[in-house]
Amino acid sequence: MVLKLYVPGTFVSGGATITMVLAEKGIPYEPIIVNLEKKETKTPEFLAMHPFGEVPVIDDDGFILYESRAICRYLAEKYADRGPTLLPNGLKAKAIFEQAASVESSNFAPAVWKVMNEGLVKPRRGLTVDQALLDEALAGLAEKLDVYEIILGKQRFIAGDEFSVVDIFHLSYAPKFAKRGGIDIMTRPERPNVTRWWNELITRPTWVKLEAEGYKATES
Template sequence: MVLKLYLSPLRSGGSAIVLLVLREKNIPFEYVFVDLTKKESKTPEFLRMHPFGQVPVIDDDGFILYETRAICRYLAEKYAAHGPALIPMGLKERARFEQAASVELANVLPALIKVGQEAVKGTRGMPVDQAKLDVYEVILGQQKFMAGDEPTIVDLFHLLYAPGLASRAGIDLMTQASRPNFTRWWNELLARPAWAKLQAEKEQASVVQKV
């Protein structure tokens, strides 16, 4: 049975990151679009898969899993031999990966959300606190990616929310000359073929939604 991915037709949010991992790993899958505007995620049938009524959700031959990060971990582990590893297997490498994953979720994600909010304040002459991005600059000056010298799903997780920071309030937070290592890392993520293809599909889907 081909894996089914339940997602919004706009291929946005967490759905986009799961799609990205599926593409990176060359995993066969089937789209099942869920129209959130019609509350299709709140039907009794869907709530049996995801009790919070959200997307994405996967059905892997009867195994139901929700939450973006959990799904991505599962896919990277199950299909370890497909495409780039995305999760290291060595003990110390795995520990570094878990460290980076914890930092992204518990430390950097809340900070970058705050940076985005402060970027809006910046249009009114208030300062934008970019301290967490400065820490990333130090880390990325020592290694190519967040968990080492190879990309992992932790790097890809940043594409869930960080692209919006690049254009908030007209301030380019992600590619500043003062953070060359951070900028190099960010541009490499954006240049990944699977991500570029996904962005093109999202644009097409958005046009269709407006017609």
């Protein structure tokens, strides 16, 4: 049975990062588009899979799992023998990986969401952007990226010198506000290490192809 991936129609957020892991690993899957406007995530059938009524969700031959970071970890571990490793081996390497994962979820993601909400979501909804709030959000993200600059000055990627699931987590929202919102904070000249790392992520062939094609069923 081909893995089923329940996602919204827009290629963004957790669905995008999961698809990136699937692509890197060459894992066949079937995307199932869930209509959020029609509240298809709130039906009894869907709530049986995800009690909070959200996407993404995977059905791996009857094994149901939600939360994108958990799904990415699961896929990377289950298919460890395919494609790039994406998860480290060894006690200390795993500890550094989890440290980096916590940094992404506790520092980067909340800061990015504030920028995303004010600089991209509001305009798409026809709402007026509060420039003061956007400037504050950008300043907050800049503070996080200043620390990233130090980290990336010592290693190639966020969790070490190997590309990992943690790097993929960062592709959830930031590329969208960089492209659609015209916000170039990820590639500022004062942070050359962040710029180098970020450009390597967004030009990775699997990511470039996914951004062009979106969700696309694949076969084994």
